[in-house]
Each structure stands twice: as structure tokens, then as C-alpha cells.
Amino acid sequence: GAVVSQHPSWVICxxxxxxxxxxxxxxxxxTTMFWYRQFPKQSLMLxxxxxxxxxxxxxxxxxxxxxxxxxxxxxLSTLTVTSAHPEDSSFYICSAQQGLAGTDTQYFGPGTRxxxx
Amino acid sequence: KNEVEQSPQNLTAQEGExxxxxxxxxxxxSALHWLQQHPGGGIVSLFMLSSGKKKHGRLIATINIQxxxxxxxxxxxxxxxxxxxICAVPAQGGSEKLVFGKGTKLTVNP
Numbered sequence: 001g002a003v004v005s006q007h008p009s010w011v012i013c014x015x016x017x018x019x020x021x022x023x024x025x026x027x028x029x030x031t032t033m034f035w036y037r038q039f040p041k042q043s044l045m046l047x048x049x050x051x052x053x054x055x056x057x058x059x060x061x062x063x064x065x066x067x068x069x070x071x072x073x074x075x076l077s078t079l080t081v082t083s084a085h086p087e088d089s090s091f092y093i094c095s096a097q098q099g100l101a102g103t104d105t106q107y108f109g110p111g112t113r114x115x116x117x
Numbered sequence: 118k119n120e121v122e123q124s125p126q127n128l129t130a131q132e133g134e135x136x137x138x139x140x141x142x143x144x145x146x147s148a149l150h151w152l153q154q155h156p157g158g159g160i161v162s163l164f165m166l167s168s169g170k171k172k173h174g175r176l177i178a179t180i181n182i183q184x185x186x187x188x189x190x191x192x193x194x195x196x197x198x199x200x201x202x203i204c205a206v207p208a209q210g211g212s213e214k215l216v217f218g219k220g221t222k223l224t225v226n227p
Contacts, residue, residue: 032213034214042219043203043217043218043219043220044160044203044205044217045217046214046215046216049213049214091158093160097213105150105162105165106150106162107162108152108159108160108161108162109160110157110158110159110160111158111160113158
């Protein structure tokens with residue numbers, strides 16, 4: 001089946017630094033990629049939707065200047081958490097979709113656990 | 118916006134038992150997803166279905182569009198099935214954005 005990878009799988013950083021997370025679709029071209037955040041014992045929450053070559057669409061309450069998303073190609077999207085703070089510590093998951101909504105499944109990456117000290 | 122309810126929240130079973138996890142949603146959809154999240158956090162997409170039933174190995178997923186309800190069944194459960202099972206549906210109609218249930222934590226004891 002389709003494979004989505006994320007890198008790194010975990011990262012620990014100091015408060016105030018920026019962290020970049022990569023999401024790659026390994027064996028298919030993703031028209032759309034999604035970024036989710038999951039706090040402990042909570043559901044996944046959509047942060048933003050990213051289409052290749054265009055600006056990401058952010059969900060209400062998600063700061064676009066803090067969570068920078070770049071979807072440079074059909075196989076790569078990056079999420080940069082700028083000036084990270086301890087409250088940004090979370091599990092960040094991406095997914096990639098090949099086709100149209102309702103006709104193709106989203107394939108999820110393994111996630112990146114971010115801990116900000 | 119679609120709302121998703123899963124039951125039960127937690128489920129403990131003995132190896133070999135038949136497992137059923139339920140999912141209900143409030144707004145008509147084009148397709149529903151069942152996902153599996155392992156203790157380490159990684160998510161695997163199990164099924165995407167829009168009608169009827171799908172089977173993959175010991176996993177069976179059914180959906181009733183009229184009743185806005187889906188079930189995930191696991192036959193001959195095994196300790197390696199222990200995970201959180203999550204139901205997800207489009208936020209609105211044919212939207213590509215998903216909303217997720219809170220998950221059902223399944224523990225299968227040997």
C-alpha cells in the first residue's frame with residue numbers, strides 16, 4: 001500500500017528554537033497533504049491543509065505565522081514550528097491524499113513527537 | 118459540522134474473542150475511515166468505505182449510510198490487535214477534511 005514517511009520521528013528542543021518536520025509520500029504523488037496535532041488522550045485535530053504549489057489553508061485557531069507549511073512538491077510537505085514553546089509539545093501527524101475527496105483514502109505518516117523544554 | 122461518537126471508549130478482551138467497535142456520525146458522508154493507532158503513536162489506515170462491508174484478514178468493517186453508523190469487527194482477536202481504533206468522517210458532506218472520533222482503546226490479553 002501507499003507509504004508516507006515523517007522525519008524526524010521525535011525531537012527535543014529548547015524553548016525559542018524552530019523545528020522542521022518533513023512529510024513525504026514515498027510511492028505516490030499526493031495532491032493534498034494534511035497536518036494534524038494530537039495532545040495526550042485527545043483526538044487528532046486538523047491544523048492545516050496543504051496543496052502543492054499553493055498556500056496552506058489553516059484551521060481556525062491555528063497561527064499560520066507560527067506553524068509554517070511548505071508544500072514544494074507532490075511528494076514533500078514540511079511543517080516548521082517557529083519559536084517553539086512548551087505548549088507546542090505534541091504529536092504531529094501528516095497524511096497524504098492522492099485523489100479527490102471522497103474517492104481516495106488519506107495515508108498517514110508515523111508521526112513526530114515534539115518535546116519543547 | 119459532523120460529530121463522531123465511538124463506543125466503547127475502552128475495551129478489554131481475551132485472546133480469541135470477537136470484538137465490535139461502533140461509530141456513529143451526525144451528517145451524511147461520502148466515505149468513512151477506520152484507523153488504527155499503535156501505542157507508539159503511528160497511525161495505519163485500515164478501511165475507507167462508503168457502503169456495505171469490507172474485509173481484510175480478520176478485520177471486517179460495515180457501514181449503514183441510512184442509520185449513519187459503522188462497525189469495526191475483529192475476529193479471533195490477538196494481543197497484537199491491542200491499539201486505539203479511530204473512526205473518521207468528512208467534516209461536511211464531501212469535504213476532504215476529516216473529523217475524528219475519540220477512539221476506542223482495545224486491550225487483548227493472552
